[in-house]
Amino acid sequence: MSRTLSLAVIPGDGIGPEVIAEAEKVLDRALSGSDISVTKERFSLGAARYLETGDVLTDDDLDAISSKDAILLGAVGGKPGDPRLKDANIERGLLLKLRFSLDHYVNLRPTRVYPGVPSPLSDAGDVDFVVVREGTEGPYVGNGGSIREGTDHEIANEVSVNTAYGVDRVVRFAFEKAQSRRRRLTLVHKTNVLVFSGSLWKRTVDAVGTEFPDVEVDYLHVDAATIFMVTDPARFDVIVTDNLFGDILTDLAGAISGGIGLAASGNLNPAGTFPSMFEPVHGSAPDIAGQQIADPTAAILSVALMLDHFSLTTQAAAVSKAVEADIAERTGAPRTTTEIGDAIVARLTG
Amino acid sequence: MSRTLSLAVIPGDGIGPEVIAEAEKVLDRALSGSDISVTKERFSLGAARYLETGDVLTDDDLDAISSKDAILLGAVGGKPGDPRLKDANIERGLLLKLRFSLDHYVNLRPTRVYPGVPSPLSDAGDVDFVVVREGTEGPYVGNGGSIREGTDHEIANEVSVNTAYGVDRVVRFAFEKAQSRRRRLTLVHKTNVLVFSGSLWKRTVDAVGTEFPDVEVDYLHVDAATIFMVTDPARFDVIVTDNLFGDILTDLAGAISGGIGLAASGNLNPAGTFPSMFEPVHGSAPDIAGQQIADPTAAILSVALMLDHFSLTTQAAAVSKAVEADIAERTGAPRTTTEIGDAIVARLTG
Numbered sequence A, B: 001m002s003r004t005l006s007l008a009v010i011p012g013d014g015i016g017p018e019v020i021a022e023a024e025k026v027l028d029r030a031l032s033g034s035d036i037s038v039t040k041e042r043f044s045l046g047a048a049r050y051l052e053t054g055d056v057l058t059d060d061d062l063d064a065i066s067s068k069d070a071i072l073l074g075a076v077g078g079k080p081g082d083p084r085l086k087d088a089n090i091e092r093g094l095l096l097k098l099r100f101s102l103d104h105y106v107n108l109r110p111t112r113v114y115p116g117v118p119s120p121l122s123d124a125g126d127v128d129f130v131v132v133r134e135g136t137e138g139p140y141v142g143n144g145g146s147i148r149e150g151t152d153h154e155i156a157n158e159v160s161v162n163t164a165y166g167v168d169r170v171v172r173f174a175f176e177k178a179q180s181r182r183r184r185l186t187l188v189h190k191t192n193v194l195v196f197s198g199s200l201w202k203r204t205v206d207a208v209g210t211e212f213p214d215v216e217v218d219y220l221h222v223d224a225a226t227i228f229m230v231t232d233p234a235r236f237d238v239i240v241t242d243n244l245f246g247d248i249l250t251d252l253a254g255a256i257s258g259g260i261g262l263a264a265s266g267n268l269n270p271a272g273t274f275p276s277m278f279e280p281v282h283g284s285a286p287d288i289a290g291q292q293i294a295d296p297t298a299a300i301l302s303v304a305l306m307l308d309h310f311s312l313t314t315q316a317a318a319v320s321k322a323v324e325a326d327i328a329e330r331t332g333a334p335r336t337t338t339e340i341g342d343a344i345v346a347r348l349t350g
């Protein structure tokens, strides 16, 4: 018996293609010798494609991507301030469009401080937590608008939409995640100000929590959570939070753990109705593109998240371990993107 | 000729009364020998008052407070999770009600890393910036609601309201502030996702910026801003941002600068139509209340902001200098709240 994993690969812009090349090598090696064969289709999407054709994400591309088992994405976005991209909004039209169309309701973002990786914190402690960020609701829904634009009487509104359906499923995922870890869940919100959505989140965590009596729950306002993120990040195990707070907290988490170059993410559809998407948290960094100086580790760790998603636990652990070993032996001497990828592949052998 | 400054004093809950007592001593000393006399009216507001009378903020109290020249507030809020406070929401009903009713459209929050104060960052650098947080709009307006509450079909919305009028006035204040400092203004928003409000903020900064050609402007997404806050906070001079992002960034700023115990704030109505309000950023910390172990420095620095607001520049500088000298000579030996206040008062003499 053999299985096939069909993969949509979106290398994207800037350093995207460089880091994805290494991630693919690692994926291939991790699955070599298993009964799983990977078929890949590449999609040229992002700022470069937009500049060439005017397309951000065509229906045909979206259909083809939707039919895959998973998506591996590098990074999308052009040079900041490029006037030719002014009307594109690649983020909303491509990245968020994929997350919303494919119902990626869990945005999973682990953070670890690896021994040997310098943190800006003088004493980060033993940091190992995951943020379960909601991915399909909140202020990200795009339900805003303006009137009298460009006049002194302009009003611009943004609506954060939160549903019992949407909050329940992500909270449930977070509790399960906590149960498989150190059994501590922190809800982050701003219930004292955003009273309606905050109340829904709080009540949902309370209700679902009764089904997980072994998981200890606490609550932090988002402002206070940023304080703990720099004073005591080791206190966190699983954080569950809304789309916008999750966006902010995971960049901060990336920073305190030694840089966004190690931060992986999975945009998950745990129900399996559409393919999940795996991508490094970092952007396309056009300023350093093509120079072979980008760190592919975040992309490679995103492959580990993908393997985990398909319950390929052994292979996922092997990739994580290889990365960990590679990081532990970094000497500070510069290596090319390819050299880092090759070193990690080499550790997967045997 | 003599002048009178009428002050509403709201000591509040927890450590509020302790830190406000020291702030008042400092204010009195700073103005002694000047032609300004201070008249004070005390308002018992906060969780304690609510538990006693059921009032959060009566119209009579609001009227009386509105007639003053300024407000000095300690901190309000009861024990977290106190079931008797469940329906109170002191934050919305009191603190935010004051900010909105008195049109505190600038929430001014300076951050400095004082020599000798330990920061969680191993190398904070020379940090000295102010956040100009909008105070009367954004997701704080309270324009949310739910339908089908408590059912599987609940929907809870929050609306962020942003107006040309409201954004223009706070952006203008921020440019003026930057002009009096290192002439560098950073707009923080999330324009790639919150496209309508983001566009209004961006266009307003661009437009007002043409009147301040000597101020250098840059832009950061809020998630990226949190990264710089821990990797290079010295890059900031003036940050202008919306109500919610400002809330988050200023707690983080307090944390990296050695703790919220030093963070002061002014809720300003620069137009002068209502009294401005000065308060430490920290909360009421009921767990350490009444023990004389709270640091009154943030409350005292809030007095400096108040003096500045009334253009009492010499007195404001004297208070800041006294605080700075006090901080520089801290030995780590514990001092009571009163001892810290007394030490700062002593430095104001002569």
Ligand SMILES: CC(C)[C@H](C(=O)O)[C@@H](O)C(=O)O
Binding pocket: A091, A092, A095, A096, A247, A281, B192, B193, B223
């Ligand atoms: C690019 C942007 C739309 C995106 C987000 O805000 O989600 C990014 O910051 C992220 O965290 O993946």
Ligand SMILES: CC(C)[C@H](C(=O)O)[C@@H](O)C(=O)O
Binding pocket: A192, A193, A223, B091, B092, B095, B096, B247, B281
């Ligand atoms: C108490 C709360 C409503 C308040 C806010 O969110 O503005 C506080 O966090 C602050 O920053 O002053």
